[in-house]
Amino acid sequence: xxxxxxxxxxxxxxxxxxxxxxxxxxxxxxxxxxxxxxxxxxxxxxxxxxxxxxxxxxxxxxxxxxxxxxxxxxxxxxxxxxxxxxxxxxxxxxxxxxxxxxxxxxxxxxxxxxxxxxxxxxxxxxxxxxxxxxxxxxxxxxxxxxxxxxxxxxxxxxxxxxxxxxxxxxxxxxxxxxxxxxxxxxxxxxxxxxxxxxxxxxxxxxxxxxxxxxxxxxxxxxxxxxxxxxxxxxxxxxxxxxxxxxxxxxxxxxxxxxxxxxxxxxxxxxxxxxxxxxxxxxxxxxxxxxxx
Ligand code: KIV
Numbered sequence: 001x002x003x004x005x006x007x008x009x010x011x012x013x014x015x016x017x018x019x020x021x022x023x024x025x026x027x028x029x030x031x032x033x034x035x036x037x038x039x040x041x042x043x044x045x046x047x048x049x050x051x052x053x054x055x056x057x058x059x060x061x062x063x064x065x066x067x068x069x070x071x072x073x074x075x076x077x078x079x080x081x082x083x084x085x086x087x088x089x090x091x092x093x094x095x096x097x098x099x100x101x102x103x104x105x106x107x108x109x110x111x112x113x114x115x116x117x118x119x120x121x122x123x124x125x126x127x128x129x130x131x132x133x134x135x136x137x138x139x140x141x142x143x144x145x146x147x148x149x150x151x152x153x154x155x156x157x158x159x160x161x162x163x164x165x166x167x168x169x170x171x172x173x174x175x176x177x178x179x180x181x182x183x184x185x186x187x188x189x190x191x192x193x194x195x196x197x198x199x200x201x202x203x204x205x206x207x208x209x210x211x212x213x214x215x216x217x218x219x220x221x222x223x224x225x226x227x228x229x230x231x232x233x234x235x236x237x238x239x240x241x242x243x244x245x246x247x248x249x250x251x252x253x254x255x256x257x258x259x260x261x262x263x264x265x266x267x268x269x270x271x272x273x274x275x276x277x278x279x280x281x282x283x284x285x286x287x288x289x290x291x292x
Pocket of ligand 1: 049052091189210220
């Protein structure tokens with residue numbers, strides 16, 4: 001296990017609180033390896049989430065359910081090694097906080113030992129005991145309610161949540177109870193923007209939205225979505241800030257053409273032999289017996 005201590009100037013929870021109090025929106029993206037972490041850091045995001053979306057985005061699964069703690073730790077370590085100034089958060093994968101309190105603390109503690117400053121977990125009222133236990137163990141927790149991808153089967157797919165009054169009120173209540181249990185922030189995914197506004201206005205802690213409209217205290221997107229790194233159509237809530245896939249595929253096509261045309265590598269990308277070595281080789285060749 002690699003134990004990275006966070007960057008000494010890393011963003012803290014009191015800083016996040018202060019920024020929200022000043023009216024500054026919080027910016028969060030995912031990262032899964034050192035390249036995506038360095039990109040997020042170069043852009044100055046406030047929070048880097050090593051999301052369990054690594055399952056669909058990087059590992060080729062259809063959803064996040066197959067993602068394990070071992071996979072998450074592997075990716076979190078890679079991100080932590082870049083020592084980001086952003087707050088580093090580990091996303092608790094399916095079954096890492098469902099079995100027992102002891103198991104949950106051990107798993108969340110594994111993220112902290114690897115350099116995370118906080119963890120995120122999905123679910124409302126039923127998660128209160130585990131949230132309290134993690135907070136008691138000095139592990140800051142971000143709650144995650146609304147569309148919770150680990151409840152994929154129970155929700156019957158990835159569907160916007162909280163449209164009817166019963167579920168909308170349940171989301172409001174869950175948010176308040178997560179705050180009372182000690183969550184320093186609550187992520188709202190896939191809910192109508194009016195409901196996200198009500199939740200944000202009801203809470204003293206910041207909300208982070210994804211597919212939850214503009215009224216949250218901050219926003220999160222999967223970094224591959226922001227950069228357009230995945231082929232195909234993006235969901236409605238995504239804004240692509242680059243067509244990364246097409247841009248990078250075009251660069252690779254150019255590379256392939258150059259290799260096939262003998263245009264790469266050229267002089268600029270090649271190493272030269274010192275004259276003395278060239279002479280030594282010529283001498284050696286001249287002394288080789290003629291071969292019939
Ligand atoms: O895993 C993930 O990417 C998430 C999103 C809400 C950003 O949890």
